[in-house]
Amino acid sequence: MKITVLGAAGGIGQSVSLLLKMKLPAGFKLALYDIAPVTPGIGVDLSHIPTDVAVKGFTGNDLPLALEGSNVVVICAGIARKPGMHRSDLFKFNAGVIRDLIATGAAICPNACFCIITNPVNSMVPVAAEVLKKAGVYNPQKLFGVTMLDVIRAETFVAKFLDRAAGTIRVNVIGGHSGQTILPVMSQVGGFEFTDEEAAALVRHIQDAGTEVVDAKAGNGSATLAMAAAGYRFINAVVRGLMDEENVIECAYVEGGSQHSRFFSQPMRLGKEGWYKVLPYGPLTQAEKASLEAMLPTLRDEIRMGEDFILKPELFQDQPAEAGKAEKK
Ligand SMILES: NC(=O)c1ccc[n+]([C@@H]2O[C@H](COP(=O)([O-])OP(=O)(O)OC[C@H]3O[C@@H](n4cnc5c(N)ncnc54)[C@H](O)[C@@H]3O)[C@@H](O)[C@H]2O)c1
Numbered sequence: 038m039k040i041t042v043l044g045a046a047g048g049i050g051q052s053v054s055l056l057l058k059m060k061l062p063a064g065f066k067l068a069l070y071d072i073a074p075v076t077p078g079i080g081v082d083l084s085h086i087p088t089d090v091a092v093k094g095f096t097g098n099d100l101p102l103a104l105e106g107s108n109v110v111v112i113c114a115g116i117a118r119k120p121g122m123h124r125s126d127l128f129k130f131n132a133g134v135i136r137d138l139i140a141t142g143a144a145i146c147p148n149a150c151f152c153i154i155t156n157p158v159n160s161m162v163p164v165a166a167e168v169l170k171k172a173g174v175y176n177p178q179k180l181f182g183v184t185m186l187d188v189i190r191a192e193t194f195v196a197k198f199l200d201r202a203a204g205t206i207r208v209n210v211i212g213g214h215s216g217q218t219i220l221p222v223m224s225q226v227g228g229f230e231f232t233d234e235e236a237a238a239l240v241r242h243i244q245d246a247g248t249e250v251v252d253a254k255a256g257n258g259s260a261t262l263a264m265a266a267a268g269y270r271f272i273n274a275v276v277r278g279l280m281d282e283e284n285v286i287e288c289a290y291v292e293g294g295s296q297h298s299r300f301f302s303q304p305m306r307l308g309k310e311g312w313y314k315v316l317p318y319g320p321l322t323q324a325e326k327a328s329l330e331a332m333l334p335t336l337r338d339e340i341r342m343g344e345d346f347i348l349k350p351e352l353f354q355d356q357p358a359e360a361g362k363a364e365k366k
Pocket residue numbers: 043044045046047048049050070071072073113114115116117118127131134138153154155156157158183184185186187214258259260261264
């Protein structure tokens with residue numbers, strides 16, 4: 038099996054590539070691509086780690102070589118937030134990056150699973166879907182927005198709050214990956230009932246965690262290391278599904294599993310052909326139902342923006358590639 042990381046020279050790209058090189062099963066191939074000319078060197082560097090995962094870095098015009106024969110394509114290419122920015126401020130620049138990378142993926146490895154980390158995830162996945170559709174190769178079961186970072190944050194913060202060992206708590210996070218569209222389902226955390234105030238404080242922390250990192254890094258990027266850990270957990274789940282392991286369940290942002298919006302994040306079973314069954318996340322409390330209803334207009338607008346970028350490109354011609362609004366809480 039072959040995994041390709043696009044944006045592999047970046048903060049997430051290098052860290053997730055290290056995890057993949059160290060943890061993928063023997064016999065796997067790992068291809069790294071980035072426009073940064075250092076990428077072949079990153080491949081050489083990683084190749085000195087004693088695991089039986091063959092790794093090679095590509096740059097420039099060699100994107101097709103990096104994608105050739107790929108089963109899983111991980112995309113973390115593009116720009117990241119600086120303090121004061123909303124994820125949607127990355128839209129125009131990153132939408133162009135996703136459009137071009139996915140177009141090549143559609144031509145070279147149309148049957149791969151495409152896992153999109155690049156922000157704003159809520160809009161980048163619809164961009165990718167429309168490009169794949171135009172190319173006649175769209176399979177909704179193989180296109181994922183990676184929302185796993187919200188899940189690992191939720192699991193970390195809740196375990197700490199409950200004074201439980203890290204890694205012993207499971208939390209589903211539904212919706213999308215920006216501000217109020219991130220909805221951790223606190224009412225379904227096994228074995229504990231939060232008060233409304235406790236649940237609201239934990240939800241706020243999870244929703245604001247990306248901004249917390251952006252502010253703490255003070256202009257030098259956003260989350261990379263926790264994202265790499267989350268990315269590895271998700272890619273590993275996709276791979277285990279492709280290898281026909283049973284009962285592989287994670288949350289991801291996909292098309293076709295929800296009545297709420299065209300794309301929606303929720304728990305799902307992964308298998309030989311990508312995800313194949315979304316799973317219930319349990320009954321929501323009144324407060325959670327209200328939060329879900331409140332997020333839907335934003336989520337649907339962010340989805341429409343991604344679709345329009347491909348279907349109505351004229352709408353975007355006069356916009357600057359990067360604006361600078363404050364992140365909405
Ligand atoms: N889904 C999530 O939960 C999540 C979490 C953290 C960050 N992100 C997003 O991931 C993206 C990457 O973040 P980062 O911190 O690694 O950024 P980074 O700037 O460190 O790395 C981005 C890399 O992309 C490369 N790149 C740019 N255009 C490219 C292209 N056309 N082809 C190939 N490579 C290209 C750059 O050269 C750079 O190496 C950002 O959009 C960020 O907002 C998402």
